[in-house]
Amino acid sequence: MIICVKDDRQAKWNVMLMPSEAKGCNLNVLECSGLVKAFDELVAVDDVGFHIAEGETYGLLGPNGAGKTTTISMISGILESDAGRVMVAGKEITTRTTDGNAEIGYVPQDIAIYPDLTARENLRFFGKLYGIPKDRLGPRIDEVLEVIGLSDRGDDRTEEYSGGMKRRLNIGIGLLHEPSLLILDEPTVGVDPQSRNSILESVELLGQSGTAVLYTTHYMEEAERLCDRVAIIDGGKIRAEGTRRELVELVGQRDTVNLGVIGSAHRLVEDLRSVSEIQQITAAEGSVEILVDGASRVLPRILEVAQEAGVGISGVEVVEPNLESVFLHLTGKALRD
Amino acid sequence: MRASFIIAAKDLSQRIRDKSAILLGFVAPLGLALIFAAIIPDTSSFSFQAQVAVIDNDGGEISATFIDEVLPAVQAEGLLEVEEYSSAAEATAAVEEGTLTAVYIFPQGFSDSLQSGGAATVEIVGNVDESISTQIAKAVLDSYLAEVDAVGVAVGTAMLSGGADVATITERTLESGAAVVLEDTAAENLELDATTFFSGGMAVFFLFFTVQFGVASLLEERHYGTLPRLLGAPINRWSVIGGKAVTSFVLGITSMVVLAIATTFLIGAEWGNPLGVFILMVSGVMAALGIMAMVAVVAKTPEQAANYQAIVAVALGMLGGTFFPLSQGPRILAFFSKLTPHAWFLQGLGDLSGGRGLEAVIAPSLAMLAFFVVTIAIASRWRGEVLAP
Ligand SMILES: Nc1ncnc2c1ncn2[C@@H]1O[C@H](COP(=O)(O)OP(=O)(O)O)[C@@H](O)[C@H]1O
Ligand SMILES: [Mg+2]
Numbered sequence: 001m002i003i004c005v006k007d008d009r010q011a012k013w014n015v016m017l018m019p020s021e022a023k024g025c026n027l028n029v030l031e032c033s034g035l036v037k038a039f040d041e042l043v044a045v046d047d048v049g050f051h052i053a054e055g056e057t058y059g060l061l062g063p064n065g066a067g068k069t070t071t072i073s074m075i076s077g078i079l080e081s082d083a084g085r086v087m088v089a090g091k092e093i094t095t096r097t098t099d100g101n102a103e104i105g106y107v108p109q110d111i112a113i114y115p116d117l118t119a120r121e122n123l124r125f126f127g128k129l130y131g132i133p134k135d136r137l138g139p140r141i142d143e144v145l146e147v148i149g150l151s152d153r154g155d156d157r158t159e160e161y162s163g164g165m166k167r168r169l170n171i172g173i174g175l176l177h178e179p180s181l182l183i184l185d186e187p188t189v190g191v192d193p194q195s196r197n198s199i200l201e202s203v204e205l206l207g208q209s210g211t212a213v214l215y216t217t218h219y220m221e222e223a224e225r226l227c228d229r230v231a232i233i234d235g236g237k238i239r240a241e242g243t244r245r246e247l248v249e250l251v252g253q254r255d256t257v258n259l260g261v262i263g264s265a266h267r268l269v270e271d272l273r274s275v276s277e278i279q280q281i282t283a284a285e286g287s288v289e290i291l292v293d294g295a296s297r298v299l300p301r302i303l304e305v306a307q308e309a310g311v312g313i314s315g316v317e318v319v320e321p322n323l324e325s326v327f328l329h330l331t332g333k334a335l336r337d
Numbered sequence: 338m339r340a341s342f343i344i345a346a347k348d349l350s351q352r353i354r355d356k357s358a359i360l361l362g363f364v365a366p367l368g369l370a371l372i373f374a375a376i377i378p379d380t381s382s383f384s385f386q387a388q389v390a391v392i393d394n395d396g397g398e399i400s401a402t403f404i405d406e407v408l409p410a411v412q413a414e415g416l417l418e419v420e421e422y423s424s425a426a427e428a429t430a431a432v433e434e435g436t437l438t439a440v441y442i443f444p445q446g447f448s449d450s451l452q453s454g455g456a457a458t459v460e461i462v463g464n465v466d467e468s469i470s471t472q473i474a475k476a477v478l479d480s481y482l483a484e485v486d487a488v489g490v491a492v493g494t495a496m497l498s499g500g501a502d503v504a505t506i507t508e509r510t511l512e513s514g515a516a517v518v519l520e521d522t523a524a525e526n527l528e529l530d531a532t533t534f535f536s537g538g539m540a541v542f543f544l545f546f547t548v549q550f551g552v553a554s555l556l557e558e559r560h561y562g563t564l565p566r567l568l569g570a571p572i573n574r575w576s577v578i579g580g581k582a583v584t585s586f587v588l589g590i591t592s593m594v595v596l597a598i599a600t601t602f603l604i605g606a607e608w609g610n611p612l613g614v615f616i617l618m619v620s621g622v623m624a625a626l627g628i629m630a631m632v633a634v635v636a637k638t639p640e641q642a643a644n645y646q647a648i649v650a651v652a653l654g655m656l657g658g659t660f661f662p663l664s665q666g667p668r669i670l671a672f673f674s675k676l677t678p679h680a681w682f683l684q685g686l687g688d689l690s691g692g693r694g695l696e697a698v699i700a701p702s703l704a705m706l707a708f709f710v711v712t713i714a715i716a717s718r719w720r721g722e723v724l725a726p
Contacts, residue, residue, distance in 0.1 A: 078568040078726045101571035112562035116351055128343045129570045173566070 027054045028087075029103075029181045029212035030075065035084035037070050044070040046236040049084070052181065052214060057207040059227030060216040061323060063335050067236040068216040069109055072183050075214070076106045089180045102130055105179030109186045109216075111166045112173075115159035119150050119169050122158060123176055130177040140176065147202065148172040164195030171199065175206075182206060183214045188222065200226060218335055220323040232327055239330045248321045254279055255295035256319040257302065259288045262312035271309045275301055286314075295320070340572035344580025348554050349587060362547035362592030366539035367599055373535040374604045387438040387470035390422040390431070397448020399485055403441075407481050416473055432462050435668040439463040439474035451485065472691045533607050536600035537686045538659035540593050541621055541679050545650035547592045548625040549633075551585025553646070555723065556639040565726040574724050582626065589622035609689030613698045617685045620705035624678035627712030628653070634719040653677045678705045 033049035045067040052058040060068045073079035075086050077093040077100070086093040091100030113122050123141045132140060145154045148168040158166060167187065174182055184203065188196045203226055207213055217223055223230045224244055231241040240247055261268060265283045272281055272290065277298045280291040292298050295318045306313055327335050352358035391408070393400050411417045420437065422428035431437035442460040450457040461478060463471030555578070558564040567577050597614060600606035608614045632649050636642035654660070656670070657679025674680035685701030716723075 073565070073726055076565075076569045078565050095568070095574065098571045098573060101569060104569065106566065106569040108562055108565050110562040112566050114347075114351070114561060114563060116354060117347075121350075125343070125347045126566065126570070129340060129567070129572060131571065 028052065029054050029056075030058075030086075030088050030214065032075055032086045033084060035071060035074050035086070036082045037067075037074060037079065038082055044236050045074070045081075047084075048233070048236070048238055050231055050238065050241060052212045054180075054212055055207065055210040056228045057203070057213040057215060057226050059223040059230040060214065060233050061218070061220060061223040061230050061327070061335070062216075062233035063218050063333075066218075066233045068233060069185055070236075071233070072106075072185055072214060072216060076104055076183060077101055078106070102177060103180045105174035105177065105182040107171050107174035107182070107184045107187055109189065111170050113158050113166060113169055116157060118155050118157055119145065119161075119172075120154045122169065123173060126173050127176050132177055140178075144172045144176050147175065149198070163190065164192055167191050167195060167199065171202070179211070181212045181214065185216050186218070187215075188217070188219070220327065220335055223323055230323065232323070232330060234327075234331045240326070244323065247323060247326050250326075254291045254293055255321065257290040257292055257295050257299065258315075258317040258319065259290065259302070259306070259313055260315035261286060261288055261306075262314050264311060267309050268306055268311045271305050272302065275305065278302075338576065338579070340570075340576035341579035341583050344567070344577060345551075345583035345587065348551065348580065348584040351554075352550050352584070352588065358547060358550050358588055358592075361543055361550075362588055363595055363599075366543040366592070366596055367603075370532075370536045370539045370596070370600055370606075371604060373539075374532045387416065387474045388418050388420055388436070389474050390420050390428045390437055390440045392422065392425045392428055392440060392442045394425075394445045395443040395447035397443075397446075397452075399448040399451055400443040401448075403443075403478070403481055407477070411477050417477065429462050432464050435464055435671065437464070438470045441474075441478060532600070532604050533686065533690050534662060534683070536596065536604070536606040537608070537683055538679075540596045540600075541657070541682045542650070542654040542659040544589050544593060544621060545625045545629060545646070545654065548585045548589045548622060549629045549643070549646045549650070550588055551581045551583075552626070552629045552633045553639050553642050554584060555581045556633060556636065556642050560639050568724065568726055577724065585626050585629070586622055589625060590618060593618045593621070607690050608686065609692070610695060613689045613695050614686070616695075616698050616702050617682055617689075617705075620702040620709075621678055621682045624705040624708035624712075627709035627716070628678070631712040631716040634716045634723060654679055656680075658683060675704075678708050681705050 028051045030050075030052040032051070035045055035048040036043070037045040048067070048071050050058065060071065062068055070079065074081040074084070075088075075093065077086075077095055077097060080095045088100045089103040091097070091103065093100045093104070113119075114125070117125070120141060123144060124137065127137045127141065141154075142151070145151045148171060150165060150169060150172070153161070153165065158169060161169070171184065171187060174184070187199055187203075191199065200222065203213060203215065207226065207228075213226075215222070215226055227244075229241065229243055230247060232239045232247070240250055242250065259268075265286070265288050268288060269281050269283045272278055272288075275298065277293050278290055279293065282289040290302065292302075299316070299318065303313065303316075324335055327333075389408075391400075391404050393404060408417065408419050412419055422431065422437075422440065425440070425442050428437060428440035428442075432440055440462050442462070444457065444460070447457045447459065459478060459482070461475055463474060555564075558567060558577075564577075568574055594615075597606075597608050597618075601608060628649065629646055632645045633642045636645050654677075656674055657677030658670070658674050659679050681701040681704040685698045688697035688701075
């Protein structure tokens with residue numbers, strides 16, 4: 001058992017480790033609260049706060065202009081906040097502090113590398129800036145080049161790289177100093193499907209290796225695939241937060257069962273009304289769409305009804321509710337317009 | 338501090354790699370200085386002729402000898418032109434206006450005082466904008482007085498005995514004093530001065546382009562998107578600015594020092610007292626840094642900044658007299674040129690090259706540092722925006 005005690009005044013963590021169970025305590029790598037940032041009249045970020053535990057991958061899901069970049073710019077100590085507080089690994093972060101910054105690996109949304117330097121030189125420069133000791137820096141650069149798959153191109157100028165390679169180096173610079181918290185700002189925007197997949201895989205690996213990750217995106221598939229918890233952000237406010245399941249349940253979303261039918265769909269619709277779990281049925285030529293609580297439980301019953309009614313089934317598709325539908329429900333608009 | 342140097346080292350390696358800094362900081366100024374030195378070989382096209390006047394309140398033997406014998410002899414060599422002015426006030430006003438280079442004012446009782454073994458002073462009022470011509474005028478008087486001093490007793494004796502050997506003194510003045518100095522100044526120094534002038538002029542003209550690299554690289558960091566990375570790094574954010582300043586400073590000083598050495602050996606430029614020259618260079622780099630920073634904060638993109646900076650660098654360079662000596666242009670230009678660091682730099686250099694000591698760089702250096710202070714103060718009004726991600 002682990003007991004975490006946080007002394008707020010001193011912003012320090014006291015951790016007591018009980019040897020029997022070395023699991024279960026979530027030491028927060030990031031804690032932020034009350035973040036506000038306005039640009040003139042526009043309030044870009046409005047009272048945003050959340051926390052990320054060690055080893056957790058946390059998603060900020062929201063459309064363009066939601067305030068994702070502004071939020072993480074304040075968390076990284078790049079942008080001065082109007083209000084709020086950020087603690088990373090127990091150290092306060094503002095634009096004037098420098099201590100905690102080494103705990104953060106920041107990967108900007110736009111590719112941020114020097115085109116006239118090689119990948120190795122880019123990494124070396126940022127490595128020095130982050131104070132990586134000289135004897136450690138060389139081997140670490142080789143490691144990172146390996147991880148991002150640029151070992152054989154490390155001595156080429158980055159202006160000769162493809163978009164995907166630049167993206168990977170962009171991430172590599174953030175990983176270089178082995179931060180406790182890696183912040184990735186929409187790392188897959190404008191990337192070919194293959195590079196995108198390799199980026200997603202690396203993030204998954206990082207999450208498994210125990211690094212806390214803050215991942216922003218406007219792709220709900222990415223948030224669903226990568227993140228342990230997701231915050232839905234829109235108009236500078238967090239609208240909801242939780243695991244995928246929690247979010248889906250929060251708004252009472254049901255599974256959708258799509259049946260391809262041979263014969264009278266009308267007859268089937270009549271008969272299915274007897275199944276209490278079914279919330280809504282929509283019939284069309286050759287298909288029936290059923291909204292239901294717990295599709296996996298009810299599906300056998302649905303198929304039974306169809307058989308009794310003498311309706312042939314040509315196909316079954318179960319669609320679980322996704323964050324897209326949650327977003328739609330919460331904000332009345334689509335993630336991507 | 339450490340971070341500033343890491344950033345500067347990165348910037349410098351980028352600049353060396355793209356060769357633009359080497360081109361603008363060294364190749365171009367040296368090339369132009371060589372070309373100018375080659376196409377303007379004889380100094381006669383540069384008339385460093387001094388217009389002088391004498392106000393003789395003394396009316397004694399010594400002043401009379403200077404006026405009647407020495408000056409005409411020097412005038413015959415084509416270095417001086419003597420003009421008539423009736424009062425000291427009128428002549429001094431003419432010097433201030435710039436129509437006259439210098440005026441000698443012999444005080445009342447000058448000759449008597451000297452002849453009776455006492456001390457006396459001749460006042461010389463010179464135009465600071467024409468330091469070389471003024472130096473010539475002063476040199477003529479100096480060597481005459483030195484000669485009078487050397488044969489002081491003889492003069493006194495000869496005068497008293499009524500058989501003043503004025504001709505001998507004049508002759509010896511020309512031979513041993515003024516003649517030597519004049520030969521120096523006229524035949525060699527002036528020629529070298531044209532060379533030094535172009536070397537210094539090109540060095541300070543291109544300095545503004547060299548310094549610009551450091552300043553513009555801050556905008557470049559934003560353009561590349563690397564500025565947020567620098568701001569997010571565990572370093573004080575002012576060390577980003579510091580790094581850019583170090584880059585500019587190193588590029589500027591290196592370019593000037595290399596140019597001074599190269600022109601000294603290649604075309605025989607005489608920069609003068611090395612410490613004085615270095616002080617002028619440091620002040621010049623600071624002034625250029627401030628002006629270029631002020632121009633850059635107004636710009637939104639690296640391209641825009643480069644354009645603005647080029648316009649400012651050329652305009653100030655022209656006005657500051659880096660392409661032709663200000664003494665050759667209209668008077669009004671000489672006045673407005675003092676609104677440029679270039680003119681101050683060249684004035685300091687001219688004085689050093691003319692043989693003046695370290696004190697000659699005090700005023701020009703302070704003037705250039707004033708440019709730095711004022712422009713940095715203006716630029717820092719935008720400091721929030723400069724370091725916004
Ligand atoms: N520097 C800035 N000046 C003015 N408005 C800004 C600035 N940065 C962001 N904004 C505005 O703030 C809002 C949030 O932007 P951003 O955080 O970049 O959103 P996201 O990253 O979610 O796409 C947007 O409306 C954007 O136009
Ligand atoms: Mg963004």
